[in-house]
Amino acid sequence: MSDDGSPAVRRLGNWDAEGLRALAEEHGTPLYVFDPARVRENCRRLRGAFPDAEVQYAAKAHTARRTLETVHDEGLAVECASAGEVRRALRAGVPGEDVTYTAVNPPAADLEYVVGAWRDHPDLTITAGAADTVDRLEERGFDGRLRLRVNPGVGAGHHEKVVTGGHPKFGVGLDRAPALAARIDESFAFAGIHAHAGSGISGDDLADHRELVRRMGELARDLEADGVPVETVDVGGGFGVPYREDDPALDLDAVADATREALGEIEGQLAVEPGRYVVADTGVLLTRVNTVKDAPETVVAGTDAGMTALLRPAMYDAFHAVRNLGRGGDRPVDADRETVGVTVAGPVCETADLLCENRPLPRPARGDLLAVGNAGAYGYEMASTYNSRPRPAEVTLAGEVLRRRETLADVSRLDAPGDSTPHSHEGEP
Numbered sequence: 328m329s330d331d332g333s334p335a336v337r338r339l340g341n342w343d344a345e346g347l348r349a350l351a352e353e354h355g356t357p358l359y360v361f362d363p364a365r366v367r368e369n370c371r372r373l374r375g376a377f378p379d380a381e382v383q384y385a386a387k388a389h390t391a392r393r394t395l396e397t398v399h400d401e402g403l404a405v406e407c408a409s410a411g412e413v414r415r416a417l418r419a420g421v422p423g424e425d426v427t428y429t430a431v432n433p434p435a436a437d438l439e440y441v442v443g444a445w446r447d448h449p450d451l452t453i454t455a456g457a458a459d460t461v462d463r464l465e466e467r468g469f470d471g472r473l474r475l476r477v478n479p480g481v482g483a484g485h486h487e488k489v490v491t492g493g494h495p496k497f498g499v500g501l502d503r504a505p506a507l508a509a510r511i512d513e514s515f516a517f518a519g520i521h522a523h524a525g526s527g528i529s530g531d532d533l534a535d536h537r538e539l540v541r542r543m544g545e546l547a548r549d550l551e552a553d554g555v556p557v558e559t560v561d562v563g564g565g566f567g568v569p570y571r572e573d574d575p576a577l578d579l580d581a582v583a584d585a586t587r588e589a590l591g592e593i594e595g596q597l598a599v600e601p602g603r604y605v606v607a608d609t610g611v612l613l614t615r616v617n618t619v620k621d622a623p624e625t626v627v628a629g630t631d632a633g634m635t636a637l638l639r640p641a642m643y644d645a646f647h648a649v650r651n652l653g654r655g656g657d658r659p660v661d662a663d664r665e666t667v668g669v670t671v672a673g674p675v676c677e678t679a680d681l682l683c684e685n686r687p688l689p690r691p692a693r694g695d696l697l698a699v700g701n702a703g704a705y706g707y708e709m710a711s712t713y714n715s716r717p718r719p720a721e722v723t724l725a726g727e728v729l730r731r732r733e734t735l736a737d738v739s740r741l742d743a744p745g746d747s748t749p750h751s752h753e754g755e756p
């Protein structure tokens with residue numbers, strides 16, 4: 328519970344099945360459904376747990392304009408991973424002082440865009456994770472707020488592919504940080520230090536999180552002792568959410584207490600930058616069963632959503648709860664179907680194109696609507712047009728279209744002219 332009485336977790340079972348069925352009828356499937364009210368609740372819980380810290384929302388988890396407007400309205404700043412995200416944040420009305428761009432091997436075009444944006448928004452912050460990035464910013468005339476990304480030598484996450492802390496790709500080693508920080512302090516407005524352990528940290532990873540924070544606190548004190556004032560100690564995001572219906576919620580207050588304790592006394596301000604925690608349980612993915620096949624070891628439910636709509640199961644073997652909402656007008660589906668091992672398989676020509684494997688679920692029938700839980704974070708954002716599949720639409724619970732459904736024409740709109748001869752059977756532009 329947070330101060331506003333909202334639950335710490337919103338389970339898939341708590342979404343209104345009737346409302347979801349109506350949205351699928353009206354907008355078609357696959358369809359992302361998004362609840363902005365839940366974004367507010369999650370922001371408030373975060374701000375309540377970290378009252379003295381700057382809380383930045385990691386935009387990469389869900390970049391819809393409505394999300395960026397909502398998190399900012401709730402007092403969160405916005406952390407961006409690319410020029411595109413900076414552009415989205417500024418266009419959503421987030422002021423430059425609340426925008427941070429975390430540059431990871433930044434393409435020249437990103438630096439040019441962000442340095443251009445900084446000229447209009449001089450309070451914007453850039454985080455650099457390599458001396459080269461500092462040089463390249465200087466070459467472009469940037470002398471504004473610059474934060475240093477440190478490699479803390481320790482990381483955590485729900486899968487090895489999302490552990491960033493300790494990986495050589497991210498940040499400068501703790502041993503090199505003091506010299507680079509001093510250099511930044513001389514030529515730029517030094518905006519403190521940053522590190523990020525990884526994504527999807529659970530209670531089991533608390534020791535790693537604590538160690539990262541401890542190292543960052545120590546570095547901040549060393550820098551201060553060397554005469555380099557550290558305005559902000561940003562310890563990243565990564566707070567996990569329960570993906571299984573019976574997994575416990577992350578104890579955010581315990582994480583916040585551990586963070587403060589491990590950080591120790593610092594001159595500057597603590598900052599955190601969660602993405603998943605803000606938006607994971609604000610979204611579900613709806614998909615329709617179009618094929619049912621009894622195989623010896625499992626019942627295959629073929630659906631119109633697969634890895635191009637929701638990549639996480641294929642990429643990380645990630646678990647997402649699945650609920651069969653039936654075909655509408657039925658009795659609740661769970662009541663009258665036997666439970667069988669169901670494999671939900673998408674329309675893409677890859678074996679990895681599965682949303683779940685041999686999961687105990689009510690026997691599926693053609694036309695059933697399935698809801699896939701916790702799809703608000705890194706769901707729509709990681710969708711692709713592989714196999715020339717149009718990306719799903721995304722609507723709010725109230726039916727407002729946040730991102731319209733892609734069409735076949737959209738999918739080929741970047742092709743060279745001449746490849747787009749229209750056919751008489753195409754009803755759409």
Ligand SMILES: Cc1ncc(COP(=O)(O)O)c(C=O)c1O
Pocket residue numbers: 385388406429491523525526527528563564565566600601602603604
């Ligand atoms: C630098 C940085 N900050 C914040 C985040 C947000 O992570 P999460 O969505 O797990 O909170 C990420 C992604 O892992 C990241 O790379």
Ligand SMILES: N[C@@H](CCCC[NH3+])C(=O)O
Pocket residue numbers: 387489491526527639643704705
């Ligand atoms: N995309 C990842 C999270 C990594 C975020 C980027 N640092 C996931 O879906 O779990």
